[in-house]
Amino acid sequence: xxxxxxxxxxxxxxxxxxxxxxxxxxxxxxxxxxxxxxxxxxxxxxxxxxxxxxxxxxxxxxxxxxxxxxxxxxxxxxxxxxxxxxxxxxxxxxxxxxxxxxxxxxxxxxxxxxxxxxxxxxxxxxxxxxxxxxxxxxxxxxxxxxxxxxxxxxxxxxxxxxxxxxxxxxxxxxxxxxxxxxxxxxxxxxxxxxxxxxxxxxxxxxxxxxxxxxxxxxxxxxxxxxxxxxxxxxxxxxxxxxxxxxxxxxxxxxxxxxxxxxxxxxxxxxxxxxxxxxxxxxxxxxxxxxxxxxxxxxxxxxxxxxxxxxxxxxxxxxxxxxxxxxxxxx
Amino acid sequence: xxxxxxxxxxxxxxxxxxxxxxxxxxxxxxxxxxxxxxxxxxxxxxxxxxxxxxxxxxxxxxxxxxxxxxxxxxxxxxxxxxxxxxxxxxxxxxxxxxxxxxxxxxxxxxxxxxxxxxxxxxxxxxxxxxxxxxxxxxxxxxxxxxxxxxxxxxxxxxxxxxxxxxxxxxxxxxxxxxxxxxxxxxxxxxxxxxxxxxxxxxxxxxxxxxxxxxxxxxxxxxxxxxxxxxxxxxxxxxxxxxxxxxxxxxxxxxxxxxxxxxxxxxxxxxxxxxxxxxxxxxxxxxxxxxxxxxxxxxxxxxxxxxxxxxxxx
Amino acid sequence: xxxxxxxxxxxxxxxxxxxxxxxxxxxxxxxxxxxxxxxxxxxxxxxxxxxxxxxxxxxxxxxxxxxxxxxxxxxxxxxxxxxxxxxxxxxxxxxxxxxxxxxxxxxxxxxxxxxxxxxxxxxxxxxxxxxxxxxxxxxxxxxxxxxxxxxxxxxxxxxxxxxxxxxxxxxxxxxxxxxxxxxxxxxxxxxxxxxxxxxxxxxxxxxxxxxxxxxxxxxxxxxxxxxxxxxxxxxxxxxxxxxxxxxxxxxxxxxxxxxxxxxxxxxxxxxxxxxxxxxxxxxxxxxxxxxxxxxxxxxxxxxxxxxxxxxxxxxxxxxxxx
Numbered sequence: 030x031x032x033x034x035x036x037x038x039x040x041x042x043x044x045x046x047x048x049x050x051x052x053x054x055x056x057x058x059x060x061x062x063x064x065x066x067x068x069x070x071x072x073x074x075x076x077x078x079x080x081x082x083x084x085x086x087x088x089x090x091x092x093x094x095x096x097x098x099x100x101x102x103x104x105x106x107x108x109x110x111x112x113x114x115x116x117x118x119x120x121x122x123x124x125x126x127x128x129x130x131x132x133x134x135x136x137x138x139x140x141x142x143x144x145x146x147x148x149x150x151x152x153x154x155x156x157x158x159x160x161x162x163x164x165x166x167x168x169x170x171x172x173x174x175x176x177x178x179x180x181x182x183x184x185x186x187x188x189x190x191x192x193x194x195x196x197x198x199x200x201x202x203x204x205x206x207x208x209x210x211x212x213x214x215x216x217x218x219x220x221x222x223x224x225x226x227x228x229x230x231x232x233x234x235x236x237x238x239x240x241x242x243x244x245x246x247x248x249x250x251x252x253x254x255x256x257x258x259x260x261x262x263x264x265x266x267x268x269x270x271x272x273x274x275x276x277x278x279x280x281x282x283x284x285x286x287x288x289x290x291x292x293x294x295x296x297x298x299x300x301x302x303x304x305x306x307x308x309x310x311x312x313x314x315x316x317x318x319x320x321x322x323x324x325x326x327x328x329x330x331x332x333x334x335x336x337x338x339x340x341x342x343x344x345x346x347x348x349x350x351x352x353x354x355x356x357x358x359x
Numbered sequence: 360x361x362x363x364x365x366x367x368x369x370x371x372x373x374x375x376x377x378x379x380x381x382x383x384x385x386x387x388x389x390x391x392x393x394x395x396x397x398x399x400x401x402x403x404x405x406x407x408x409x410x411x412x413x414x415x416x417x418x419x420x421x422x423x424x425x426x427x428x429x430x431x432x433x434x435x436x437x438x439x440x441x442x443x444x445x446x447x448x449x450x451x452x453x454x455x456x457x458x459x460x461x462x463x464x465x466x467x468x469x470x471x472x473x474x475x476x477x478x479x480x481x482x483x484x485x486x487x488x489x490x491x492x493x494x495x496x497x498x499x500x501x502x503x504x505x506x507x508x509x510x511x512x513x514x515x516x517x518x519x520x521x522x523x524x525x526x527x528x529x530x531x532x533x534x535x536x537x538x539x540x541x542x543x544x545x546x547x548x549x550x551x552x553x554x555x556x557x558x559x560x561x562x563x564x565x566x567x568x569x570x571x572x573x574x575x576x577x578x579x580x581x582x583x584x585x586x587x588x589x590x591x592x593x594x595x596x597x598x599x600x601x602x603x604x605x606x607x608x609x610x611x612x613x614x615x616x617x618x619x620x621x622x623x624x625x626x627x628x629x630x631x632x633x634x635x636x637x638x639x640x641x642x643x644x645x646x647x648x649x650x651x652x653x654x655x656x657x658x659x660x661x662x663x664x665x666x667x668x669x670x671x672x
Numbered sequence: 673x674x675x676x677x678x679x680x681x682x683x684x685x686x687x688x689x690x691x692x693x694x695x696x697x698x699x700x701x702x703x704x705x706x707x708x709x710x711x712x713x714x715x716x717x718x719x720x721x722x723x724x725x726x727x728x729x730x731x732x733x734x735x736x737x738x739x740x741x742x743x744x745x746x747x748x749x750x751x752x753x754x755x756x757x758x759x760x761x762x763x764x765x766x767x768x769x770x771x772x773x774x775x776x777x778x779x780x781x782x783x784x785x786x787x788x789x790x791x792x793x794x795x796x797x798x799x800x801x802x803x804x805x806x807x808x809x810x811x812x813x814x815x816x817x818x819x820x821x822x823x824x825x826x827x828x829x830x831x832x833x834x835x836x837x838x839x840x841x842x843x844x845x846x847x848x849x850x851x852x853x854x855x856x857x858x859x860x861x862x863x864x865x866x867x868x869x870x871x872x873x874x875x876x877x878x879x880x881x882x883x884x885x886x887x888x889x890x891x892x893x894x895x896x897x898x899x900x901x902x903x904x905x906x907x908x909x910x911x912x913x914x915x916x917x918x919x920x921x922x923x924x925x926x927x928x929x930x931x932x933x934x935x936x937x938x939x940x941x942x943x944x945x946x947x948x949x950x951x952x953x954x955x956x957x958x959x960x961x962x963x964x965x966x967x968x969x970x971x972x973x974x975x976x977x978x979x980x981x982x983x984x985x986x987x988x989x990x991x992x993x994x
Contacts, residue, residue: 070861103937256938356376571789
């Protein structure tokens with residue numbers, strides 16, 4: 030069984046304009062010791078699906094349907110029979126413990142008035158009964174692990190005294206504090222410069238090797254997943270439109286969205302013209318009945334407008350939801 | 360993903376696989392109906408029942424204040440020694456005072472003065488505060504420094520003292536009370552607008568207007584002030600009751616509007632002497648009017664602030 | 673592309689910070705001695721990491737900030753001395769597109785008002801002509817004329833950036849400073865905007881200064897590219913030259929840290945990575961600003977600041993090439 034198994038997860042947000050269906054029935058699985066990428070544009074539901082897993086949806090968000098199995102236990106709020114307290118309590122016991130998250134913006138995650146050490150030992154105090162005397166030693170180890178030089182001094186500093194890349198390393202150290210089984214990284218490099226970004230991705234890969242955790246890397250950048258992930262899910266309009274091994278996604282993409290995404294990404298080593306995908310992403314207040322990509326797809330057919338394509342398995346690992354795959358059968 | 364949409368029975372026919380024409384796609388389509396900022400705010404305001412009640416009450420009050428003194432057979436200063444200190448009856452719904460004047464008419468006439476003072480001084484404060492704070496915040500630097508120190512000095516002078524001095528110099532009338540109230544009340548507005556303008560002027564839309572060659576007043580009013588309208592309106596809804604209250608307080612202690620003219624404060628003051636004698640009920644009416652008006656203004660203020668800033672709860 | 677439309681010489685933009693009763697007054701040297709030229713109908717790309725001063729440079733060019741020293745010459749005239757009518761004319765010809773499509777449009781104005789505003793300010797055309805121009809500009813950027821009554825928040829990021837572009841085009845400028853116009857957008861939208869800007873350039877003969885932190889993005893639109901580090905230009909060269917034969921160690925590092933959407937290539941690529949972070953612009957290292965992170969740094973780099981010099985077809989500021 031997989032470490033994390035999501036089935037038919039549906040999440041919506043109530044807004045004044047109506048209900049926004051951010052995640053519309055996605056299923057995915059992540060094993061121990063692998064890095065899985067979830068790629069999508071803003072508004073594709075990639076972050077909200079993982080916030081649903083972590084129980085971190087904003088107040089107006091709600092998991093409508095679906096099951097979330099983590100480490101053999103059902104952690105979807107639905108499963109707690111509407112007992113919100115029990116759900117919150119359980120989530121608090123695993124969050125930052127066996128299941129932790131790395132956020133996009135390190136500055137807003139760190140508390141500006143606490144030293145790095147205080148924030149670093151917080152999860153250890155909450156979840157592990159580590160004697161106070163050992164806490165400091167553990168904090169030093171953690172900073173060394175994420176490659177921060179002179180950790181003793183850094184521990185005494187405050188977040189604003191660190192650079193952006195340094196802060197992101199601290200965030201990673203906090204996420205690692207209790208040696209989690211699973212780390213969800215939400216755009217961990219988006220706020221960073223390219224030269225720093227490469228190092229952080231390298232660090233995440235290294236740490237996965239060392240700890241054997243499962244990692245979900247949420248990103249909009251195909252370049253980032255190419256270097257880090259073994260498997261990839263492509264999300265669009267709240268749905269997973271294609272999934273496969275990295276090589277399958279990059280070398281034989283089947284969904285027109287994946288193909289379009291690959292054609293318009295900046296590859297500094299090729300001189301190809303950029304091929305933009307026309308139009309804008311769909312409005313998820315009234316999502317299209319059929320394929321969410323239909324209005325921007327160059328190969329759209331009549332059926333795409335009316336019916337959502339089912340997932341077709343092309344191999345053990347490669348799946349795609351597109352009517353084009355069924356066209357040959359007619 | 361494994362969950363297949365309910366299309367198992369779907370017959371896949373070749374015509375379903377015809378290409379979709381460009382016209383059938385709506386790629387730059389906006390689904391939601393257009394809504395403006397104000398209509399959004401009004402929509403949220405309506406949801407707040409208390410605020411709506413407050414607004415209705417205030418409107419009734421305004422209409423009555425205008426209409427009642429005009430239509431009533433009694434005027435606010437007409438005395439009738441044959442009917443002094445009457446209890447409420449059909450002819451005098453709120454009774455009469457010690458000179459036989461109709462209290463209902465006098466309370467409504469008082470509403471004219473109190474509401475007039477409340478709204479016009481709030482309006483004056485709005486104009487002064489927005490212009491002063493706006494320029495101070497937008498120009499910044501030394502100008503801002505000087506303008507803000509002036510405000511600090513004004514703020515340091517005891518408010519009541521100024522009002523009393525002005526009343527002594529200009530006499531007790533509506534005009535001097537308004538001057539007294541406005542002299543310092545605009546400061547809060549100016550500080551608020553200044554703070555907002557200072558943060559907004561760094562926004563890219565303000566820079567864009569600057570690069571386009573827009574003049575300072577244009578940037579200030581068309582781009583910056585309009586974007587702090589929400590908090591300005593909220594602030595105004597707080598200024599109105601505070602002005603009404605100040606006036607009532609001054610009149611009650613005897614340095615505001617003087618008889619025979621009537622504001623709610625004056626009425627309460629006049630009725631005060633009768634509390635222990637024959638007709639203690641007289642004081643109820645002006646106080647009731649003040650309380651209900653304050654209450655509805657506060658409800659409105661609450662509703663407005665929620666309507667313009669839905670995130671703040 | 674015969675004569676420069678914009679000439680920048682020895683430009684410095686410094687900001688004083690702090691300086692209270694007890695604190696010592698410090699100076700942020702955001703732009704420090706930058707010289708370059710942009711030709712007519714050319715796109716000059718400017719890349720660098722956050723804090724390198726590229727946005728400050730762009731803002732100094734459109735006169736949001738006043739330069740501390742140096743000279744900006746636009747269409748043959750010194751920009752520093754402009755005022756009144758001449759300044760308004762300068763503004764008509766020199767425009768800017770901003771980074772954040774959510775912040776660069778006034779949320780209380782309709783799209784029609786936003787695009788018409790530049791013409792209102794400069795009193796161009798009759799009201800009817802302005803309306804017509806708004807419609808045609810909306811079509812130019814791929815939106816529908818009936819969008820005029822909508823408010824910015826109803827549009828997606830890419831659509832808003834197109835509205836921004838339409839607004840700048842309302843004045844028919846000769847030069848547009850594009851300050852990271854695509855970095856806040858989704859990948860599939862970025863290419864739309866780049867292609868739109870390229871098409872507009874071909875149709876109207878506009879010159880661009882295209883600022884970005886991502887070398888991949890500027891490559892497709894720029895003829896020449898300058899790499900900036902801590903307020904100084906470290907390399908300027910033809911676009912393809914800079915990509916295939918980067919000279920400065922910083923440019924090399926920037927290029928090699930761009931993730932490539934190709935797993936094979938990523939596995940085999942040699943990792944030339946930079947150590948450490950960018951120093952604070954309050955405290956720029958002596959000599960070459962890059963020496964604290966440079967793998968080739970020598971004693972000389974600490975003592976003497978290298979100047980831009982011609983090497984092949986590029987210009988580079990590095991002691992390695994002497």
